[in-house]
Amino acid sequence: MRKLIRDIHEGKNLEKNLPAYRDQVVRVYSDYAALELTFSAYILVEEQQEEQRDLAAGEASALERVKQALGDLGGARASYGEIQESMERLREDIAAKMDFFTAYTDRLICYEYVLNRLELKYIPAKELDRELAGFNEDEYFRELMLYLFGTDDQSVVRDRVHTVIGQIPVHMTKNKLFEKIGEALTLQKGGSRQELETFLYMLRTSAMLYEPSYEKGQYPSFEEPVSRLEQADYTSLTKEQYEELTELLAQGSRAIHELTDFYYSLQKVANCICALCRMLPFAEEESRLLKAQRAIWCCLAKGEYREEMLTPLEGRIESCVEQSSYLESVLFEIKASYGKEVEEQGLTPFIQAAAVTANLLSDSLFIDLDPAEEGEPVTEEYLRGKQEEFFEELSDMFSRVSRPVKRAIMGKLLEKLPMFPASTEEMQEYIRVNLFGCQDRAEKCIVLMILWDLMQEEKEWNSGLD
Secondary structure: OHHHHHHHHOOOOHHHHHHHHHHHHHHHHHHHHHHHHHHHHHHHHHHHHHHOOOOOHHHHHHHHHHHHHHHHHHOOOOOHHHHHHHHHHHHHHHHHHHHHHHHHHHHHHHHHHHHHOOHHHHOOHHHHHHHHHOOOHHHHHHHHHHHHHOOOOHHHHHHHHHHHHOOOOOOOOHHHHHHHHHHHHHHHOOOEHHHHHHHHHHHHHHOOOOOOOOOOOOOHHHHHHHHHHHHOOOOOOOHHHHHHHHHHHHHHHHHHHHHHHHHHHHHHHHHHHHHHHHHHHHOOOOOHHHHHHHHHHHHHHOOOOOHHHOHHHOOOHHHHHHHHHHHHHHHHHHHHHOHHHHHHOOOHHHHHHHHHHHHHOOOOOOOOOOOOOOOOEOOHHHHHHHHHHHHHHHHHHHHHOOHHHHHHHHHHHHHOOOOOOOOHHHHHHHHHHHHHOOOOHHHHHHHHHHHHHHHHHHHHHHHHHO
């Protein structure tokens, strides 16, 4: 396989090597998808049976669609085109629901931020004094700098900086925030409009501006808690009201977590089925490994599962993962560089199917299988229009929410900005002014605790690796 890939990379003997490559891809990807399907479907069915959760009508219907596809695949005369079409429609339905869940998850994150900062407001002043006295600010600052910048991996540094920025109390005017957002948006100039829309979508969900098209009222388990959180007055909460809202937050979080877990599992199974349906039509002969799993799929389709079903399959997937990584290393090169040779040999449909299959078997469960063309680039005029539109929406939001919620939105937006802070020195200054200089002692204390826990978790993780 390595020689084959090397020869293709060097453009040698493509008339013979491209068909040989096709045969290898079909065999490896089919086995890989089948194994992933068996294990993922087993886990899905096992969880639903053992947890005995009552599924809502939409979830029960989605599960039945997957079981139907499993049963059809397990049969001797599977119609791959029909099964694939059914699962791709299911993927679209799941994407719409996940868009809805994401919007509500971001709302819950925002209100968690607000409630976290009120946590110590209700304890006696002497107890708050003792908590604050436990932090030596100079020593704490050194520990925090080491946590942020004590690694050479710049991606880790960026992630930590943005996490910390998202927790530090915000003392910034609306105009200053808009200035920082504007600086970040300038990075989109000249890029694709699709990338700009993706960035603005991220900002809108963080600011609770995004309204998904999915019909409301179908998930009261988290929609009702969010509605009550939205209506609360956070400037004058009693301790009892605070505790009630905290419980509502926990209820909504549990409900949405269960649903997203369910749909993650369902999406993984649907992806594997789609991958199989794209590869198997190109197979001249199915492997023994794949044939052996059809009976398992039939059992799982009926809700039957036994652990011994998986025993003969243990350890098989590792070689598929390794071989698929080799094959994928030239897949997109073939698609980009050898289009003429591929077309002459009638391999265009296969290469297209293989590229989609590679995406279906990747870690990106919700990857778009038919991404839109980039279209026109982002001009200065286009960017200005999009920026003004976003700022109008954000200004309107700020006019409607209380100060604690406004500050939470600001914190979540700052966390998403790639250019903030611009340097290590700016980060240090931001921490000194906004954290150590925070005049709300209860908020300052809780943020110190949150960040301290982050630093200790990192230390424990590193000590575990050692």
